[in-house]
Amino acid sequence: MKTLIIYSSLTGNTRKVAEAVKEVFGDEADIVPVEEKPLADGYDLIAAGFWVDRGTADKKAQDYITGLRDKKVALFATLGAYPDSGHARKSMDNARSLLDGSNQFIGSFICQGKIDPRLAEKFKNLPEGHPHAMTPERAARYHEAAKHPDEADLAKAKAAFATIRQKLREGSL
Ligand SMILES: Cc1cc2nc3c(=O)[nH]c(=O)nc-3n(C[C@H](O)[C@H](O)[C@H](O)COP(=O)(O)O)c2cc1C
Incomplete structure (x- = not known):
């Protein structure tokens, strides 16, 4: 096979x-x-x-x-x-x-x-309310993803x- x-x-x-x-x-x-x-x-x-x-x-x-x-x-x-x-x-x-x-x-x-740190950095700078803006939930997910x-x-x-x-x-x- x-x-x-x-x-x-x-x-x-x-x-x-x-x-x-x-x-x-x-x-x-x-x-x-x-x-x-x-x-x-x-x-x-x-x-x-x-x-x-x-x-x-x-x-x-x-x-x-x-x-x-x-x-x-x-x-x-x-x-x-x-x-x-x-x-x-x-x-x-x-x-x-x-x-x-x-x-x-x-x-x-x-x-x-793990998400490319450059992309994560870009998201961090988005205004509140933007669909990809940083929220505590998203930050937690990124933090977890960084270990994988x-x-x-x-x-x-x-x-x-x-x-x-x-x-x-x-x-x-
Ligand atoms: C341009 C771009 C778009 C992405 N879109 C998504 C997405 O829609 N959903 C998601 O869960 N992760 C998304 N990610 C995260 C990647 O899928 C994830 O970090 C993946 O592990 C990268 O794999 P690689 O290291 O093999 O390139 C995106 C990442 C980049 C850079």
């Missing part, structure tokens, strides 16, 4: 998750940044990772995901919001909906990732993909 792990990552959070996924598959997987536009031919599973940009997969990941055909696909992502939030669910659903109908979606994983992905996130990512790998081997996916 051959797996292609392709990931898009601006600041390294999603790359860390991709590397954790690679540990699960070992030599059965190739891990390639999306910029290299790897061909999906010959792989049984495509594990595609993205960072959440305005509620969906970032543009580079979108372009790759929309081009996939006839593949088993699992998605993983990092985002600033809490992973159990409606926003996280919606963002993953939005990315999933980019998949062509010929593919089989077989699972996903999402966790928090942490070892527990990477362990959860590995567990999620170990289950997928097992099911694929058993032929139940």
Whole structure:
């Protein structure tokens, strides 16, 4: 069974998750940044990772995901919001909906990732009432995001993909 792990990552959070996924598959997987536009031919599973940009997969990941055909696909992502939030669910659903109908979606994983300090700084300077203005709730979320992905996130990512790998081997996916 051959797996292609392709990931898009601006600041390294999603790359860390991709590397954790690679540990699960070992030599059965190739891990390639999306910029290299790897061909999906010959792989049984495509594990595609993205960072959440305005509620969906970032543009580079979108372009790759929309081009996939006839593949088993699992998605993983990092985002600033809490992973159990409606926003996280919606963002993953939005990315999933980019998949062509010929593919089989077989699972996903999402966790928090620290927000680029330059973006956080920009938000800090927005006027009160602006949709992205700093509020105590938002500051708390940023503070929490700054610790992620942490070892527990990477362990959860590995567990999620170990289950997928097992099911694929058993032929139940
Ligand atoms: C331009 C921009 C837009 C973002 N949009 C969102 C968003 O809509 N929702 C969210 O939860 N996080 C958002 N984030 C936070 C990133 O998804 C998060 O920090 C992610 O872990 C970055 O991953 P990377 O280090 O792999 O690039 C945004 C970050 C940037 C820079």
